[in-house]
Each structure stands twice: as structure tokens, then as C-alpha cells.
Amino acid sequence: MLFFLNTLLLFHHLNAKAENTLCRMMGDNKYPLFSKEGDVTIGAVFAVRSKETLPSFAFTQKPQPLSCSSVTLRDFRIAQMMIFAVEEINRNGILLPNVSIGYKIYDTCGSRLSSMSAIMALMNNQKFEAGRKCNRLTPIHAIIGETESATTVILSRTTGPFRIPVISHSAGCDCLSNRKDFPSFFRTMSSDYYQGRALALLVKHLGWTWVGAVNSDNDYGNYGMEIFLNAAKKEGICIEYTVKFYRTEYEKLQKVVKTMKQGSAKVVVAFVSFFEMELLVEQLSIHNITGIQMVGVVGWITSKTLITPNTFRVMKGSLGFAVRKIYIEGFIDFVMNAFWDTAISCSQRHSNLSQDELNCSRPQDLFVLKNYSEDVPEHRYISNVYKAVYAVAHALRILLKCRERGGCEKDLTIQPQQMVEALKKVNFTVKFGDHVWFDSTGAAVAQYEVVNWQQDKNGSIQFKAVGYYDASLPPEQRFVLNTKNIIWAEGQLEKPRSVCSESCPPGTRKAVQKGRPVCCYDCIPCADGEISNETDSNNCMQCPGEYWPNAERNTCVLKAVEFLSFTEVMGIVLVFFSLFGVGITILVTVLFYRKKDTPIVKANNSELSFLLLYSLTLCFLCSLTFIGRPTEWSCMLRHTAFGITFVLCISCVLGKTIVVLMAFKATLPGSNVMKWFGPVQQRLSVLAFTFIQVIICVLWITIAPPFPYKNMKYYKEKIILECSLGSIVGFWAVLGYIGLLALFCFILAFLARTLPDNFNEAKFITFSMLIFCAVWITFIPAYVSSPGKFTVAVEIFAILASSFGLLFCIFAPKCFIILFKPEENTKQYLMGKTQCKPY
Missing domain, CATH: 3.40.50.2300 (Response regulator)
Incomplete structure (x- = not known):
């Protein structure tokens, strides 16, 4: 009909332009x-x-x-x-x-x-x-x-x-x-382009991310709702449903009411003209649908004709934009x-x-x-x-x-x-x-009040202004809302929540549920090494190398630094045994010194015995350098001290073994071998063997010395502070040289273990070297496989075990005789035992 009337009017207008065209009325006035x-x-x-x-x-x-x-x-x-x-x-x-x-x-x-x-x-x-x-x-x-x-x-x-x-x-x-x-x-008035965007700002400001949308099925509602939906999408607001109807479409109106009743959204944006809203409010009242926070537009938000005792029960607390009230x-x-x-x-x-x-x-x-x-x-x-x-x-x-x-x-x-x-x-x-002018589209500047449906003490309904939107102001000043003065749906004082999923706390991230809007998600804890320090974070952030998430995974904290310290139980135990070894060694040294003139001390090369006791003391003490926070000096000291003191120790044992062999040769008729391995040669041999290890250590710390290293590969959640070896070749050269001397000493002692002597020290050296070699052979796989501070503990254990092995195997029998069998610690006893037996 509209097309027909327009065509008729245009036709009449064009005919009127023709010359001599007469006017006549068509129809009644x-x-x-x-x-x-x-x-x-x-x-x-x-x-x-x-x-x-x-x-x-x-x-x-x-x-x-x-x-x-x-x-x-x-x-x-x-x-x-x-x-x-x-x-x-x-x-x-x-x-x-x-x-x-x-x-x-x-x-x-x-x-x-x-x-x-x-x-x-x-x-x-x-x-x-x-x-x-x-x-x-x-x-x-x-x-x-x-x-x-x-x-x-x-x-x-x-x-x-x-x-x-x-x-x-x-x-x-x-x-x-x-x-x-x-x-x-x-x-x-302004275009609804501004009202649609302002509605999205209002919903976003109030923290509602899950809303329903209803609009009139005409140009006003369809265009306005499209603007709101586009703005809402940019603001991260999800729409549970979008339904529309026209005032003459009763079936569609019923569908809208049913959708609102069944929906989970507690907030509904109604871009509806006055006549449609009148019908919608009536149906909501009939179906007793309450508890929905209505957000409205200028078309109906200040229409008192919508308010009756029944409808206000449904619409109480409605919120929306209105044309400014001016006197x-x-x-x-x-x-x-x-x-x-x-x-x-x-x-x-x-x-x-x-x-x-x-x-x-x-x-x-x-x-x-x-x-x-x-x-x-x-x-x-x-x-x-x-x-x-x-x-x-x-x-x-x-x-x-x-x-x-x-x-x-x-x-x-x-x-x-x-x-x-x-x-x-x-x-x-x-x-x-008010300043009046028209922009390029023929509209006025957008200026709205935010109004709230409230009931005063007298029972009358008021449209109370609780904020404003003014597009003429700078962007950060355009929208103001005072939530303290708002009465919400059903007269509640607490703002309703309308979200598809509850907020994900810091320490978690959002994972969108398949097939649902982005506002519907699950909260997934951040993976190891990652944190989120904001609510509703989409992604977790990786902590930097030396940092690790706290228990809540909402902040990165410095990783715990692990090293063998003096204050922990393991460190205290190892220190105790180290000092215990030093104490025992000193007691043995004192005992030997007091009995230095007795036959058993003299017969077993007292000079090498004292040197061995001194080197064992250093071995026990060098284990202490492995405990505590690694530094550049401590890393170099622990490995070089260990290598040199143990070579000194093994050199003394080797010297004692050679002395045993040479002593046996010297007892044979016509043998003059002891002159080739007298005290001077013994000192030189110990010095020579030790000097070789010193050269190896000097080369090691000169070319690629050990240094403190933060190992972050073994554990993700903590840093192992350890001493990097620097040169692997240098480390294994030190160990290899100790092992070579120990093996050589073990072979010589093993060969001399059955020599007929009054007090053959070779069998005790053999046993001590057996323990020494067993400890260090076992140490290698344990050292490689032990994590963190246990690597250091294994190395200390090997040092202490081998040191105790040498101390007890070599000196315990002598101390036993000195203390408990003094009758055997005589020259006559030793001489008697050394008399040759007839064949």
C-alpha cells in the first residue's frame, strides 16, 4: 500500500507540473x-x-x-x-x-x-x-x-x-x-548508533557478560539491536539469545516470553519501542517472570503508562538510557x-x-x-x-x-x-x-541520562537518574554511573550476576567450551612453570628462567636454590663424620707419637705413618669444602684439595707397600736393595707422585677451572647450585691418577700380603686398597645418577668412606696391639717371630 500511495503521489505531482493542469481533490478532506x-x-x-x-x-x-x-x-x-x-x-x-x-x-x-x-x-x-x-x-x-x-x-x-x-x-x-x-x-535527538554503543558500555561496566536480547521487529529495533550486538562483541559480552517480535505478532511474543523464562541470563537488553514493550511487560506479568534485570532504551524506559501494580513487580529495578529531563x-x-x-x-x-x-x-x-x-x-x-x-x-x-x-x-x-x-x-x-545544531547526518549530539526504576517511601514510582552518557565529552569522560544509588531487579540492593561461567581466579586460564560462546568456559590450572595474575585470563604466562610459580600460580617467585648446606640434617651428619674422622686420626697420631719408640711403630716406617696420618687428616677436612654455598674459590678448592690430599695419602700407602717389599728383599742373603729405597727415596717418591697431581690440578684450574653453576635442567621448580667441573678431562684426569696409584698400590700389596714377616703390613694395605677401590668404583655411577645436592653428598661419602677405610685397616691393628696387647709390642716378640723356620 505504501508503494502504491508513493507512486500515486509522485504521479500526481508530475502531472501538476504540466501546463494547464488543473487541481482537483481526490477523496474527502x-x-x-x-x-x-x-x-x-x-x-x-x-x-x-x-x-x-x-x-x-x-x-x-x-x-x-x-x-x-x-x-x-x-x-x-x-x-x-x-x-x-x-x-x-x-x-x-x-x-x-x-x-x-x-x-x-x-x-x-x-x-x-x-x-x-x-x-x-x-x-x-x-x-x-x-x-x-x-x-x-x-x-x-x-x-x-x-x-x-x-x-x-x-x-x-x-x-x-x-x-x-x-x-x-x-x-x-x-x-x-x-x-x-x-x-x-x-x-x-541522537542516532541509536550512540545508544547501542552506550548500552554495551553499561553492560560491560556492570560486569555482565551473559545477556539476553529482545528487540522490536521493525527498523528501530533491528538497526538498534545490530549496533548493540556489534558493540557487545567488541566488549567481550556474549548474547545467550536474540529474539524479536512486532506488536501484531502474538505467537512471536509468546516465543519471546518463553525464551526469557527458560534462559539462564539474568540480564535482558530490550531494544523495544513503547508499544511492543507494553505488550511484553503484560505477558511477563501474566507468566509471573521475575528476577530478570531489564536494561532499556529511550523508547520505553521512562514511560509511566507501563507501570501498574502487577507490571512493576516484574519491572522493578529496570535500568536504561533516557532522554534528559529538562524543565x-x-x-x-x-x-x-x-x-x-x-x-x-x-x-x-x-x-x-x-x-x-x-x-x-x-x-x-x-x-x-x-x-x-x-x-x-x-x-x-x-x-x-x-x-x-x-x-x-x-x-x-x-x-x-x-x-x-x-x-x-x-x-x-x-x-x-x-x-x-x-x-x-x-x-x-x-x-x-541546550545548544542546538545538526551534524552531517541531521542528528543532534548524543546526551542520555541513565535512569533506574525505583519506588519511594510513599509507594510512587520514580525514574531516578544514576548516571549519564554524553558523546560531546572526551572518550574517558563520556560515561559515568553511580552504582551505589541503583536498586536492582526485584528491589535487591546487591547487583545481580549474569555470566555463563564464573570468573576464573588468578592461577587459572579460560578454556572455551566446545560449541558454546566464548563467555562459556572452564577454568584450567596453569601448567607447570606458568602463572596468570589476572582474573579471567585467557592465557598463562611462562615464568622467567630463575623464577617459578608460587603455590597459587598467580605470581612468579625466585626458585628455591638447593645446595648442601651446613644447617640441614644431611650436612650436619656429614660434618660430624668428617670431624669425627679428624678426631680419630689425631688420636691415632698422638698415640703413635707417644709410642714412636716402640718396636711396632718403628717396624712400620714411622715417618710414612705420620705423613699418612697427616694426609688422612687433610682428606677428612677436604670433605668440608664440599659443604656450603658454592663459590668460585670453593669450587676450585674442593676438587684440587681432594685430588692432591688423596694422592698424598695413596703415595704414602704406596711407599709403605714398597718398603714392605724392599724389607723382605733385604732379609734375603746377599740382598742390598734397601739402600735404593731408603728414607730419602721414600720422601722423594711421595713428593714425586704428589707433584704430578699438583701439575694436573694447576693445568685444570688454569685452562678450565670449576665454577659455580645454576643447574635448572634437572628440576623445573628449583635451582641446583653446584660446581661445574669446567674441564671434564681435568676432573677425570685427577680421579684417574688417584685410581691408577690406588690400583698399583693394591697390586703390590696383594703380592706382598703372604710374605713371611713378624707383622706384615701388606695384608692390611691390601684390604684398605680393596675398600678404597670398591668405594670409588661404586662412586662413579652413583655420582652420575644422583640429583642435586645428593651428588655432592655421594662424593663426600666416598671421601669419608675411603679415608675411614685407610685409617682403620692400616692403623687399627697397630693401635689394638699398642693399647691392649703391649706384650706383643716388644723387640723380643718381633725378633722371635722373625726367626727363619727350617725348610
């Missing part, structure tokens, strides 16, 4: 609800009534005019504000001196059919003489309206080809920003008194109705509101209507070349396109302080 003559005329279309009764379309008689009922208080106040603004401009005479503004306000009854009829009536001059040529000029200079975006789109598309400017006070659909499709459209001085007095004398200046008559009487009877159902004005402060769009009327007046002032003293040139003919261009240039401030 449609008369405005309110009108006034003036030098210039402003048209308006408002849904003053909301219910339309269709006549019979039996096609047997001419259809009667449509009848309207059920006054919409909001649009009635809007109509009153338009008249108030016109009267104020006419009365002041400053803006348009000697020019009066008239108006024609049509009631659309909230119907698209009536809206089209009103638009046609506005664009056509109803007063002309039959047979006269059409002047091709519209009788109005601008149209204010409509209230809803969907009907405003129809209005703008219809008037667009004729370039008649349309100024809407409440149509927010972003679709109307398209200047190609709507080149003559303006509005004194306009003088308007309430006008509503109470002047309006009824200015716009409705006829008495109520009940005789046979002439046409004039019909004009008077049209607004009769409005008289019940004559003494009612309590609702006026809550109507927020009236300020936008006020600014729209003044915008038209300022554009007329430009076109009529008005001067403060010279008046206006009111006889000038104004083309619609001229009016459009003039509106683009208006820039003024109204009396309540």
Missing part, C-alpha cells in the same frame, strides 16, 4: 486535530490516540472515516509542547518579527494507514478553488514527527522526493542517518490554562453537527485531561519538540532575511529545498541552555 493559521505553517504528525477502529470495507457503500480512541498522554503532551513553542515565538516577536507561525497537527492513532493519510493531507493544500491551476508548492514549510522510528521512516520516504524537511523529536533509528535515502530528515518554564501553566483557550477554542455542543461543529467535537475526549498536569515533569521528549520548533523558526529567519528592527520579508516564496539547506545552518541556544 482529512482535518487536523489542532490547527492555526499563520504566515508560515509547520505540520506535525503525532499518535495522540493509540487505538484505531477500521470502518466496514463491504464495498457496497463509501467507507466512513477512521475513528480513534485511547489517548496517549505522552504524544498529547508533545502536541501541547509544539503549540506552546509556536505561541511563545509568535508572542515574543523577536525571532520572526511581523511573521506569525501557524500549525497543523494530525493524529495518526499509532497506525501506518492513518499516518499515510495525515502525510498526504499535510502535503496537499486543502483550500483551493476548483478549476485553478496547482502552484506546485506545499502548504507547509516543515513537518515535526513522528514519535516512532518505523513511522518516521514512512514519513521521510514519502516527503523525501519533494524535499520537505522532517524533524523528529524521538526517532532514533540509525537507518535515518543515511543522507542518500533521507536527504531532508533531521532530528533533535521548561511556563509549560505547566500553558497546559493547565492557555492551551484549552488557544488550541481548543470552541464549546462542546450536541446539536446536529455542521463541519465546524465536527472540528470542535474531534478533541472532546481530551477534555478529561484539562486539569491534570502531574505527568508533565516526566515527559522527556517535550524538550526535543521545543527545540525542533525553534530550529524551524531559526531556519525561517535565515530565509526570510529577518532583521531585529526591519522585520522579515514575509512575501518571499520559500522552496522546500531552501528550508532543508537553512536547517543545516542553524546554530543557537535555547532558553534552558
Whole structure:
């Protein structure tokens, strides 16, 4: 039908351009609800009534005019504000001196059919003489309206080809920003592009990441919801469901209610116009659906007609954006008194109705509101209507070349396109302080209040301002919300939570559940070596090399440094045995020193015995260098001291073994071998063997010395502080040389173990070397496989075990004789034992 009417209108317009085309009225006149003559005329279309009764379309008689009922208080106040603004401009005479503004306000009854009829009536001059040529000029200079975006789109598309400017006070659909499709459209409110983005900011600010979405199935709802959904996606908000309906679609409305009831989201964003919201609230009340936090838009958030005792139970705590509430001085007095004398200046008559009487009877159902004005402060769009009327007046002032003293040139003919261009240039401030101008899309700057449905102590419902959004401010200052003053759904004081999954605490990361939105996830603990120090972290971070996660895995802490210390149990035990070995060695040394003149001490080479005891003392003490925090000096000292002292020790044992062999050879007749291995040679041999090890150690620490090393490979959670060998060849050369001497000593002692002697020391040396070699052969695999500080403990154990083995095997039998069998510690006993036996 819209296409047909547009085509018919365009066809009629084109025909009017032809020469000698006569004007004639097609159909009956449609008369405005309110009108006034003036030098210039402003048209308006408002849904003053909301219910339309269709006549019979039996096609047997001419259809009667449509009848309207059920006054919409909001649009009635809007109509009153338009008249108030016109009267104020006419009365002041400053803006348009000697020019009066008239108006024609049509009631659309909230119907698209009536809206089209009103638009046609506005664009056509109803007063002309039959047979006269059409002047091709519209009788109005601008149209204010409509209230809803969907009907405003129809209005703008219809008037667009004729370039008649349309100024809407409440149509927010972003679709109307398209200047190609709507080149003559303006509005004194902002585009829903800003409201959709502001809704996403509001939801994000309140921590709601799981919401439902409901919208009107028209241009207003569909465009607005698309903007919100795109902005919500960028803000990380997930939408559980998106449903829509239109006011005439009952089945879809029921589906919306069912979806809201079954959904898990506790927050629902309703981008719905007033008429759809009225139906939705009614159904939510019928189905007793409570506990949902409604987030609304300017289309319904401040509509008191939605509030009844039943519906407020469902809608209590609703939150949303509203047009700013502005007090306009003088308007309430006008509503109470002047309006009824200015716009409705006829008495109520009940005789046979002439046409004039019909004009008077049209607004009769409005008289019940004559003494009612309590609702006026809550109507927020009236300020936008006020600014729209003044915008038209300022554009007329430009076109009529008005001067403060010279008046206006009111006889000038104004083309619609001229009016459009003039509106683009208006820039003024109204009396309540708002600055009015239109951007490149024909819209005003976005300025909203955040309102909250609250009930005061008296039981009355209030739309309390709890924040604002102002797009004219810098980005960081545009949105402000005071959550302390908000009453939430069902009157709760605590903000509801609406999330698909609870927040993941620090120490975990989010893992999206397969097939579900990104807001639905599981919380997975961070892997070893990783942390997350934020709530709802998407990824865990790897700790740097020397750091490791704490128990909660929310921060990186320095790894525990492990080394064999003097304070731990193992260190204390090893120190005890080391010092115990030193003590025993010293006691043996003291005992031997006190008994140095006894035959058994003399017979076993007392000089090498004392040197061996000294080297054993050093062996026990060198184990202490392996305990404690490794440093550069301690690392070099521990390995070189160990290598040199053990070679010194083995050299002494080797010397004693050779002495035993040489002594046996010396007892044979004609043998003079002892002169080749006397005390001097013994000292030189020990010195020579030890010097070789010193050379090896010097080369080692010169070329690639041992150094402290933080081993982070063996354990992930801690650092093993150890001494790196530096040169592996140097380490094994030191050990190999000790092993070579020990093996050589073991072979010689083994060969001499059965030599006939009074007190053959070779068998004790053999046993000691056997223990020594066994310990160090076992040490190699244990050393390689032991982790951390146990590697050092194994090395200390090998040192202590081999040292105790040498000490006890070589010196224990002698000490036993000295202490417990002194009768065997005599020269006669030893001599007797050494007498040769007959063959």
C-alpha cells in the first residue's frame, strides 16, 4: 500500500507540473486535530490516540472515516509542547518579527494507514478553488514527527522526493542517518548508533557478560539491536539469545516470553519501542517472570503508562538510557490554562453537527485531561519538540532575511529545498541552555541520562537518574554511573550476576567450551612453570628462567636454590663424620707419637705413618669444602684439595707397600736393595707422585677451572647450585691418577700380603686398597645418577668412606696391639717371630 500511495503521489505531482493542469481533490478532506493559521505553517504528525477502529470495507457503500480512541498522554503532551513553542515565538516577536507561525497537527492513532493519510493531507493544500491551476508548492514549510522510528521512516520516504524537511523529536533509528535515502530528515535527538554503543558500555561496566536480547521487529529495533550486538562483541559480552517480535505478532511474543523464562541470563537488553514493550511487560506479568534485570532504551524506559501494580513487580529495578529531563518554564501553566483557550477554542455542543461543529467535537475526549498536569515533569521528549520548533523558526529567519528592527520579508516564496539547506545552518541556544545544531547526518549530539526504576517511601514510582552518557565529552569522560544509588531487579540492593561461567581466579586460564560462546568456559590450572595474575585470563604466562610459580600460580617467585648446606640434617651428619674422622686420626697420631719408640711403630716406617696420618687428616677436612654455598674459590678448592690430599695419602700407602717389599728383599742373603729405597727415596717418591697431581690440578684450574653453576635442567621448580667441573678431562684426569696409584698400590700389596714377616703390613694395605677401590668404583655411577645436592653428598661419602677405610685397616691393628696387647709390642716378640723356620 505504501508503494502504491508513493507512486500515486509522485504521479500526481508530475502531472501538476504540466501546463494547464488543473487541481482537483481526490477523496474527502482529512482535518487536523489542532490547527492555526499563520504566515508560515509547520505540520506535525503525532499518535495522540493509540487505538484505531477500521470502518466496514463491504464495498457496497463509501467507507466512513477512521475513528480513534485511547489517548496517549505522552504524544498529547508533545502536541501541547509544539503549540506552546509556536505561541511563545509568535508572542515574543523577536525571532520572526511581523511573521506569525501557524500549525497543523494530525493524529495518526499509532497506525501506518492513518499516518499515510495525515502525510498526504499535510502535503496537499486543502483550500483551493476548483478549476485553478496547482502552484506546485506545499502548504507547509516543515513537518515535526513522528514519535516512532518505523513511522518516521514512512514519513521521510514519502516527503523525501519533494524535499520537505522532517524533524523528529524521538526517532532514533540509525537507518535515518543515511543522507542518500533521507536527504531532508533531521532530528533533535541522537542516532541509536550512540545508544547501542552506550548500552554495551553499561553492560560491560556492570560486569555482565551473559545477556539476553529482545528487540522490536521493525527498523528501530533491528538497526538498534545490530549496533548493540556489534558493540557487545567488541566488549567481550556474549548474547545467550536474540529474539524479536512486532506488536501484531502474538505467537512471536509468546516465543519471546518463553525464551526469557527458560534462559539462564539474568540480564535482558530490550531494544523495544513503547508499544511492543507494553505488550511484553503484560505477558511477563501474566507468566509471573521475575528476577530478570531489564536494561532499556529511550523508547520505553521512562514511560509511566507501563507501570501498574502487577507490571512493576516484574519491572522493578529496570535500568536504561533516557532522554534528559529538562524543565521548561511556563509549560505547566500553558497546559493547565492557555492551551484549552488557544488550541481548543470552541464549546462542546450536541446539536446536529455542521463541519465546524465536527472540528470542535474531534478533541472532546481530551477534555478529561484539562486539569491534570502531574505527568508533565516526566515527559522527556517535550524538550526535543521545543527545540525542533525553534530550529524551524531559526531556519525561517535565515530565509526570510529577518532583521531585529526591519522585520522579515514575509512575501518571499520559500522552496522546500531552501528550508532543508537553512536547517543545516542553524546554530543557537535555547532558553534552558541546550545548544542546538545538526551534524552531517541531521542528528543532534548524543546526551542520555541513565535512569533506574525505583519506588519511594510513599509507594510512587520514580525514574531516578544514576548516571549519564554524553558523546560531546572526551572518550574517558563520556560515561559515568553511580552504582551505589541503583536498586536492582526485584528491589535487591546487591547487583545481580549474569555470566555463563564464573570468573576464573588468578592461577587459572579460560578454556572455551566446545560449541558454546566464548563467555562459556572452564577454568584450567596453569601448567607447570606458568602463572596468570589476572582474573579471567585467557592465557598463562611462562615464568622467567630463575623464577617459578608460587603455590597459587598467580605470581612468579625466585626458585628455591638447593645446595648442601651446613644447617640441614644431611650436612650436619656429614660434618660430624668428617670431624669425627679428624678426631680419630689425631688420636691415632698422638698415640703413635707417644709410642714412636716402640718396636711396632718403628717396624712400620714411622715417618710414612705420620705423613699418612697427616694426609688422612687433610682428606677428612677436604670433605668440608664440599659443604656450603658454592663459590668460585670453593669450587676450585674442593676438587684440587681432594685430588692432591688423596694422592698424598695413596703415595704414602704406596711407599709403605714398597718398603714392605724392599724389607723382605733385604732379609734375603746377599740382598742390598734397601739402600735404593731408603728414607730419602721414600720422601722423594711421595713428593714425586704428589707433584704430578699438583701439575694436573694447576693445568685444570688454569685452562678450565670449576665454577659455580645454576643447574635448572634437572628440576623445573628449583635451582641446583653446584660446581661445574669446567674441564671434564681435568676432573677425570685427577680421579684417574688417584685410581691408577690406588690400583698399583693394591697390586703390590696383594703380592706382598703372604710374605713371611713378624707383622706384615701388606695384608692390611691390601684390604684398605680393596675398600678404597670398591668405594670409588661404586662412586662413579652413583655420582652420575644422583640429583642435586645428593651428588655432592655421594662424593663426600666416598671421601669419608675411603679415608675411614685407610685409617682403620692400616692403623687399627697397630693401635689394638699398642693399647691392649703391649706384650706383643716388644723387640723380643718381633725378633722371635722373625726367626727363619727350617725348610
